[in-house]
Every structure is written in C-alpha cells, then in structure tokens.
Amino acid sequence: MFIATPRSLWCAIALLALFGCAPDDPVVAQVGDVALTKAEYLRFVERLPPGLQSEDARDHLQSLVDQELLLQEARARGIEQSDEVRYQLNALVRKQLSQRYQAEVLAPQVEVTPEEVERTFVDMGFDRERLFARILVRQQRDVDRVLQALHEGKPFAELAQRFAANDLFAPQGDGVVGWIGRTQAQRFAIPPQTFLSLPVGQVAEPLPLAGGWQIYRFVEDRTADKASYAEEAASAAHREKWQSRLQIEVETLSRSLNLQLDHGGLQALLAEPNLADSLAALPLYRFDGGAIPLGEYLHDLRSIGFRGALQDSAQVVSLARAALLPAYLMTAAAQRRGWDREAEFAEWRERKRKALVLQQLTKVETATKAIPSEEEVAAYYEANKTRFRTAESVHINQLLAPTREQAQKLREALANGSTVSELLARPGVETHGDPHDGALRLRKVVRARYPQLVDAAFAAEIGEWDGPVEVLDQFAVFRVRQKEGGDIQSLAQARARARGILEARRQNELMDALIQRLRAERASQVALFAESL
Incomplete structure (x- = not known):
C-alpha cells in the first residue's frame, strides 16, 4: 500500500532523501520524523522467516513501515519507557555481555590437567561399575508386598x-539390567550418592517413577x-574448575567495583513485599558504574x-549472590572494556x-480482548477434532554400523539368535539409544x-528386524517394540x-x-520511496 502525502511534505521528504543520508544508503520511507534507510530495510528483510518472504520488495517495505507505526504508537502510549520493557532489555544486555x-576472559583461564581428570575419575566414582538389578511395580501395595517378601528372605530374582x-531392560526376567556406571545410573533415576554408597546386596529405598x-x-561391583x-x-573436572574460577571472579569484581549492599533499600524491600512503584528505583546494591x-x-x-x-535479609542476599550478582558484575566489567559501545552490539541492542x-x-x-470463552473453545474443538491428536511415537x-554391509551382517546375526547387548559389545557397533539394549523412542x-x-520405523511392523537404513554417516538396523x-x-x-x-x-x-487504523490515521505522515530499493 503506497500512501500519498501533501506536496509540501513530499518535497521536504524528497530533499531529505537526496541530501540527508549517504549516497549509498538512501531513505526508502519516511514515517513522521523517522527516516528509514535502505540499510535498515535490507537488515529487516534478511531476518524475515521464510514463510513471510515475498517476491515483491514493496510488501517488505510496507511491513517495515508498519513496524515503525507500531513503535511510534507504543511510544505515544508510554510503553517504550515502561519498567517491563526496560527490565527485560537490561536482562538481555546482561546475558549477552x-x-x-x-x-x-574466564574460559581461556580454565584448563584441566590430566592429573585433575584422574583425580575426578576416582573422587566422583567413575572408576566403578555396578551390576544393577531392579523390580518394577505399578501399585503402591506391590511395593509394600515386595519389600515385606524381601525382608522375609525371598530371593530378589524370584520376586523380579x-x-x-x-521391565523391558531386564530381558532374562531376573531383574538384572546390567553393568552401569555413574553416568548410566542417572538415566535410571538413581541418586549419585546412592550409586556411590549403597552396599552390594542391600535394597535401596524405592524410587517413584512415571x-x-x-x-x-x-549385585556386584567391578573396576570400570x-x-x-x-x-x-574430563567434563566433570572442567565443571568443577569452572565453578571455582567463576566464584573467584565474582569475589574479585565485588572488590574492584566496590559492591555495597544498600541497607535502606533492603529494609524497604522487606517492609513492603508488594513493592510500591515509588520504591522500585531504590537501590538494593550499589557498585561503581551501576546499581541493582x-x-x-x-x-x-x-x-x-x-x-x-x-x-529475611539473609535470603535476599543469598538469592542475589547465587542468581543475580555474577551477571551484573561481569556486565559492569564488560562495559569498562567498552563492549557495550561497539557498533555491532548497539545494533543488536536496538533490535532487541x-x-x-x-x-x-x-x-x-490484546490482553483482555483475545481471550475466548469456554463455549468458543468447545465449538472450535468440535469443528477441528482431527487437529488434536496425541503425539505419535515409535x-x-x-544398532548402528559404519557401512551398509556391516549393518546387514548385524541383522543376520540377530536372525540367528544373537542379542542386542552381545552385538553392542562388538567393536564399531553403536546405538543412539540405551547402551545396553539400544532402546530408543522416536x-x-x-x-x-x-x-x-523415522519414515522406516513408523512404517515397519512390530517385532520384526528391519533395515539397513542410512542414519547420518552410519547405517541402522532396528526392531519396532511398540507404537503409540x-x-x-x-x-x-x-x-x-x-x-x-x-x-x-x-x-x-x-x-x-x-x-x-494506524495506516489510515497517519497516512499524511508516511511516504515510500520504492525506487530507492
């Protein structure tokens, strides 16, 4: 939509287009006192999702103008300067910087030595694997019955x-899932401390599962x-060292930036849990170059x-130190380096x-106008039932092999009675699923x-081995266990x-x-220069 303007305004805009911008960045639209340049237009189009792309450049130009009309309307309503916008923008800036x-600054200073990895391997229990056995029950009363039977001396395997x-993970029916390490224990919801400390043979406290x-x-332990x-x-050692370095940095910045708790602000916060607008600007913390x-x-x-x-004050300070202060202090340090004044950052900030x-x-x-009634929701559901289906999965x-030929040999071995766990022990055989039986939900x-x-699995019959099919740079054979x-x-x-x-x-x-409405109301304030695109 191209909007005519009075001759005097049009002439003024035309002069601005000619002389107000660099020759290689001409004005392509004028919306009130805001001139939109070709560079802004190109950045706007570049970020449009594919579904909003148009072959007509004028459609994109109109969309850019519509955006500016909305921004000016927000400014007129006071939304642009609202606390909600300011707080969210400040949070994004802190996260970025x-x-x-x-x-x-910090990452290059965190390097883990082989000795530290070795120490972590032992200290965190990666050096041990444990033979894991379990009994899965559906009802609470079955939990009580199994525990009572175990207390009376009934064999665990018999109850399993x-x-x-x-339990699809214990194929022999005796409850034995297999050897697991510290990492696999988490997949079975076993707390790390229980994995490390539970004596062999002792039954743990039952865990609620879905x-x-x-x-x-x-049942047994072995060296991993x-x-x-x-x-x-190595990852665990790096995380530990990173947290230590981060804590040191926060303490260092607290001193160098003169971080101070404002006791007046703290008392005001505790005195009025539902903070009045008049108190929102009071500082809780002050530091050189900023405040919270x-x-x-x-x-x-x-x-x-x-x-x-x-x-209480202890909780206020604890929450600030754990969740908020690091970002505020590192942002202040980044600003001292001038990162917030770089052109690329300024463009990013304005876009956000x-x-x-x-x-x-x-x-x-739209806050109150967009909410449908229960009757409207029910009517829409009745008219569109087929749109509302439970998620399909298989x-x-x-099993994965490097070549199609090797994958075919895996399928033949399975047909001849080999188990998935036996084949996964072979060199070069992998899985995207569970490391013991290749279980995977698609x-x-x-x-x-x-x-x-995915196409092959959804089309396959339950219980039959299928494949090979190409999966990234490997080949898979698979068996569908269940569809839902x-x-x-x-x-x-x-x-x-x-x-x-x-x-x-x-x-x-x-x-x-x-x-x-905004297009109609401000038609006299808008001019488009599509010829400059």
Whole structure:
C-alpha cells in the first residue's frame, strides 16, 4: 500500500532523501520524523522467516513501515519507557555481555590437567561399575508386598520374575539390567550418592517413577575401564574448575567495583513485599558504574521462577549472590572494556529493544480482548477434532554400523539368535539409544535429523528386524517394540491447545486491525520511496 502525502511534505521528504543520508544508503520511507534507510530495510528483510518472504520488495517495505507505526504508537502510549520493557532489555544486555565476558576472559583461564581428570575419575566414582538389578511395580501395595517378601528372605530374582513383564531392560526376567556406571545410573533415576554408597546386596529405598516404583539393588561391583568414562570425568573436572574460577571472579569484581549492599533499600524491600512503584528505583546494591534497583531485583527473581515471599535479609542476599550478582558484575566489567559501545552490539541492542516494545504493545492491546470463552473453545474443538491428536511415537531397538554391509551382517546375526547387548559389545557397533539394549523412542519431530530412520520405523511392523537404513554417516538396523499415539484427544486434553490457537488467531486479528487504523490515521505522515530499493 503506497500512501500519498501533501506536496509540501513530499518535497521536504524528497530533499531529505537526496541530501540527508549517504549516497549509498538512501531513505526508502519516511514515517513522521523517522527516516528509514535502505540499510535498515535490507537488515529487516534478511531476518524475515521464510514463510513471510515475498517476491515483491514493496510488501517488505510496507511491513517495515508498519513496524515503525507500531513503535511510534507504543511510544505515544508510554510503553517504550515502561519498567517491563526496560527490565527485560537490561536482562538481555546482561546475558549477552556476561556470556561474552565468560567466553573471552574466564574460559581461556580454565584448563584441566590430566592429573585433575584422574583425580575426578576416582573422587566422583567413575572408576566403578555396578551390576544393577531392579523390580518394577505399578501399585503402591506391590511395593509394600515386595519389600515385606524381601525382608522375609525371598530371593530378589524370584520376586523380579513375577513382575518381569514390566521391565523391558531386564530381558532374562531376573531383574538384572546390567553393568552401569555413574553416568548410566542417572538415566535410571538413581541418586549419585546412592550409586556411590549403597552396599552390594542391600535394597535401596524405592524410587517413584512415571507409572510406578523401582525397587533396586547392586549385585556386584567391578573396576570400570578408564577409557569408557574419560570424557565424562574430563567434563566433570572442567565443571568443577569452572565453578571455582567463576566464584573467584565474582569475589574479585565485588572488590574492584566496590559492591555495597544498600541497607535502606533492603529494609524497604522487606517492609513492603508488594513493592510500591515509588520504591522500585531504590537501590538494593550499589557498585561503581551501576546499581541493582529493588524493582529490577524482583523482576529478575520472577524471571528465574522464584514465586515465594522474601523471608529475611539473609535470603535476599543469598538469592542475589547465587542468581543475580555474577551477571551484573561481569556486565559492569564488560562495559569498562567498552563492549557495550561497539557498533555491532548497539545494533543488536536496538533490535532487541524494538522486539520487546512490540511484544509489550501486543500484550497491552490484546490482553483482555483475545481471550475466548469456554463455549468458543468447545465449538472450535468440535469443528477441528482431527487437529488434536496425541503425539505419535515409535519405540525401537537400534544398532548402528559404519557401512551398509556391516549393518546387514548385524541383522543376520540377530536372525540367528544373537542379542542386542552381545552385538553392542562388538567393536564399531553403536546405538543412539540405551547402551545396553539400544532402546530408543522416536517422534516425528526428529524426522528433520533422521528422515529415513523415522519414515522406516513408523512404517515397519512390530517385532520384526528391519533395515539397513542410512542414519547420518552410519547405517541402522532396528526392531519396532511398540507404537503409540495418534489418538484424538478429549476436549479436556485439548482445551489448552485449542484456547491457545484461538487466542493467537484473535491476537493477530486485533493487531492487524490496529495496523490498519494506524495506516489510515497517519497516512499524511508516511511516504515510500520504492525506487530507492
């Protein structure tokens, strides 16, 4: 849509286009007193998602103008300067600058020696594997019965046999899953301390799992192969050293930036849990070059999931030191280095600011108008039931080999009676699934990464080995164990999603209406210069 303007304004804009910008960056649109240049237009188009791309450059230019109209409307409503926008933008800036500070200043100082990896390998229990056996039960009463039977001396394997159908990971029916290390223990919900300290033969406290309980013990211990856990031990050693270095840096910056707790702000925060607007700007902490206002402190806590009431000064300080102060202090250190004044950062910050302003304008414009009634949600569900299905998935056992020929030999070995665990012990045989039986759950959402495997698995019959199929740079054979999903959901199950669809649709309609109104109201203030594109 190209909007005519009065002759005098048009002439002024034309002169601005000719003389107000560099020759290689001409003005392509004027919206009030804001001139939009070709460089801004190109950056805008570059970031459009594929679904919004158009072959007509004028469509993109109009979208850029519409964005500016919305930004000016937000400015007129006071949204641009609102606390919500300011707090969110400050949080994004802190995240960007503190992450860069960590990457460029701290990371080069954290190097792990082979001796430190060796010490971690032993101290954290990577040097031991334990033969894991369990009994999976569905009901609480079965937990009590199994524990009572074990107390009376019934053999663990005999009791496991009664519930063998519940456990696909213990193929022999005796409850023995196999040898596991510290890393695999986490996959079975076993707490690290229990893995390290539970005596052989002793039954652990039952663990609640999705759909039941796990009663378990360790049958035997053995020394782990160092090579099998070298990567995990190195990662753990690096994490430990990184946390230590980060803590030192925070303490160093606290001193160099003269960090001080403001006791007046602290008392005001504790005295008024529902902070009044007049108190939001009071500082909780001060440091050279900045402060942490009470309002921003509370906003930051909410953004990381804190919802409770602040109890006392110790809790306020503890939360700040654990979750907030590191980012504030590293941001201040980054600003001392001038990183926030770099052109690339300034462009990034302005882009984020505009996005937050538009987001908040949308929230204000549609907050109460976009909510559908229960009747509307139910009607939409009834008219679109087939859209609301449970997620489809396929459970498989998978083996991977470097070549198609080797994968075919694996399939032949399986047909001749070899087990998955036996084949996984062979050199060069891998899996994306569980390291013991190759168990893997596939959803259609991963088709983009594994197209041939997903298509083949969803088409295959249950219980039959299939393949080879190409998977990235390897070849897979697989067996479908179970298929689930694809059923139409009830209204109760689909209600939240149906409401979300209607809200999004109504939100788009309301924002489209706002854009149309702004175009009409400010037509005399807008001029487009498509010939400069």
